[in-house]
Amino acid sequence: MSGRRTEVIDLSVVVPAYNEEQRLGPTLDAVTAYLSETEGRWGEWEVIVADDGSTDGTREVPQLQHPRVQLVTSPRNRGKGNALRLGVAASRGRRVLVTDADLAAPIEELERLDKALSEGHTAAIGSRSVPGAAIDNHQHRVRELLGRAGNLLIRTTAVPGIRDTQCGFKLFEGDRAREAFAASRLDGWGIDVEVLQHFRRSDWPVAEVPVRWSHQPGSKVGPFDYARVLADLARLRARALRPADLLVTTLFLLMAVALYSGRFFDPDHRYLPDSLQDQNQWEWFFSVTADNVAHLRNPLFTDLQGFPDGVNLMANTVMLGLSVPFAPVTLLAGPAVALSLCMTLGLAATAVAWYWLIVKRVVRQRAAAFLGASLAAFAPPMVSHANAHPNFVILFMIPLIIDRALRLCAGTRVVRDGIVLGLMAAYQVFLGEEPFLLAAIGLTLFAAAYAVVRRDLAKEAWRPLLKGLLIGGAVCLPLVAYPLYWQFAGPQSYQSVLHGDNAGNSPLSLLAFAERSLVAGDAETANALSLNPTEQNAFYGWPLIALAFAIVVRLWERALVRALAFTAVAAAVLSLGPKIRLPLTDTVYPGPWALLAHKPLFESVIEGRLAMICAPALGMLLAIAVDRLAATRAVGTMYLGFLGVLLALLPLVPAPLKSAERVEVPAFIADGMWKSYVHEGESLVPLPLPDPGAAEALHWQTAAGLGFKLPGGYFNGPYGKDRIGIYGASPRYTSNMLRDVAYTGVVPTIGKNWQAQARKDFAYWKAGVLVVAPQDHDDALRKALEKLTGRPGRWTGGVWVWDLHEGG
Structure with a gap:
């Protein structure tokens, strides 16, 4: 071939060939x-005939002299995949037909494939296995059965939903074919599957x-070649775990450690002040779960807090899915270490899981997937919840x-995948029900949007x-x-937890920067614009x-982009x-x-969390977007695009979470x-x-x-006859009065009625000792307790104590 022509034409036909001296000529004549x-x-x-290092007279067949036939060659035989990659790379057609040299599917069948592309598909596969297919000349029965078995293995393990991946008659949109074949790595028969996987990942309809179809004598594809395809795919999967994946995993772990660095290296003596009281609560959850496991007690209940009524642990977010497996760590190293380790590793694992999904389903470019997963796992709302809410x-x-x-x-594999999905869902229930509900809402929004933009796939799915x-x-x-x-x-179950009339976000919060933004944080x-730092x-x-917005406008033609955009906007x-409320107005x-706020389950959701x-x-x-930018050849577009990505992400880089001496x-x-x-x-x-x-x-x-x-505590429990969910134990007269004293420093007039009520409440709590630690207004608290008990407290071990036993 003297020179590569660059003008675009309508159709390219690519014929891979290896030692096809006998069959190539008639095939070219027919085409x-x-x-x-x-x-x-x-x-x-x-x-285009792509010769894969033939050793016979394939390159000399007379039909190669046809003015519209060109030959591209490989210096040595490497396999069908190598030949197809050469041929498709040399093509110029708006559409590219790939057909085997034996022309087992007649060229006239191109009409059917072209009709499929005209209906909106990006690739059409000639199939021997779907209704309407006709086989004029069958292979030997044993050969055919072995081939079907091999094809079944391929389609169930590699490209679910496509019955005949290996039929060598396929029509593609030209640009997408050139992209998919250029990205392929297999030199053997498995390239057909690899290319189809590329189309699936790219959301290009097939x-x-x-x-x-008619079996041709001298076919080079034997039934055991399907085993080679499976071996190729196995090698491809092995190579799919690249050093880049290990690097990304390490980076996510380092990012999680950096975020928790103020506490990670000394969890027993450091506290995250922005967690408010949640760090104390979660360490208690891990501790009580480990204690229940060690003593073979019911992990769904305890009376260690909220005594004597107790706490329904299943109605609280104890994350049994992790607090139980981490019980040995908790028992050996303590709940502070267990919680710190769990949150750090869990955050990194979440980022890796998003990365895996994006690489598998969205883009193949590792750097693009890393940035996408970083945003999914380390976005400002995730960092905010990282202070206090491991379940989120x-x-x-x-x-x-x-x-x-x-x-x-x-x-x-609907049955198998359904079973696995059920097991996954059950485990997620024990990790966090509210995040699971939010994920279900997000998936519903996405599915509805995708069904609208891709009705053909929705009908099949x-x-x-x-x-x-x-x-x-x-x-x-x-x-x-x-x-x-x-x-x-x-x-101690309850009906629902009320969060007020409106715990939704302000529209301004969607545009503002979080407190922990490294370069743009504004705590005030x-x-x-939020309920609290968590x-x-x-x-x-x-x-x-x-x-x-720019990404959606630029890539609007992609169904996946439209569905993701709708999901984000709707959420x-x-x-x-x-x-x-419209910002800066009273409207x-x-x-x-x-529509959902008062429905069961939804009524307990803090609606602002839907933005997650x-x-x-x-x-x-x-x-x-990053994947598309990396593939563009326009330097100016690439520069401006990556500059926009940098400017958008830089303000979101989080500073390490605040920590303080405990x-x-x-x-x-x-x-x-x-x-x-305490007896x-x-x-x-x-x-x-x-x-x-x-x-x-x-x-x-x-x-x-x-x-x-x-008695008392930090948990969700019932209140009143209607068993409405509240935070903490049901209040009693004495606990309310002493809470007021602690906050105001004002001691009310305490007479016999208050003393009698205190005795009832102390008896209800089965109190052995009253303890007042140094705090604001502790003098007022001591005076109130002296009047309630009739005697002063004793300073012991850094606290004031009142022994309630006789003679105490």
């Missing part, structure tokens, strides 16, 4: 004759079209569940998806039925929103809550969340002095009682090895 006779139908065309940052099961649901849509979901539900429900019964109807603004649920920043609007409009759904959606949009546990607790004051069945009563605003006593309890019980 050129058909295309010449139908010139008006196919326009400008070319035929049609399987029935064709006439340890989400590694969600990408796995998404992938399994997508497998169901393919319609193969809904039946196997529904069947798989039903199977998954049948597997999941028996595993979670009893724990859920305990959660909603067991001891962030706190004004609930900065949006804060994506206006540069990222602008970049996402953001839902996160504004049932009432949406309020009803929000779409109002945007993180993976925006991450995938970012990955798609308040020491009083010697009265740490040295075991409490043991002589069997009694409780130690810190005053004021521990609650969500002051739960340091939970740390005392874990430091004492859970040796005593506490």
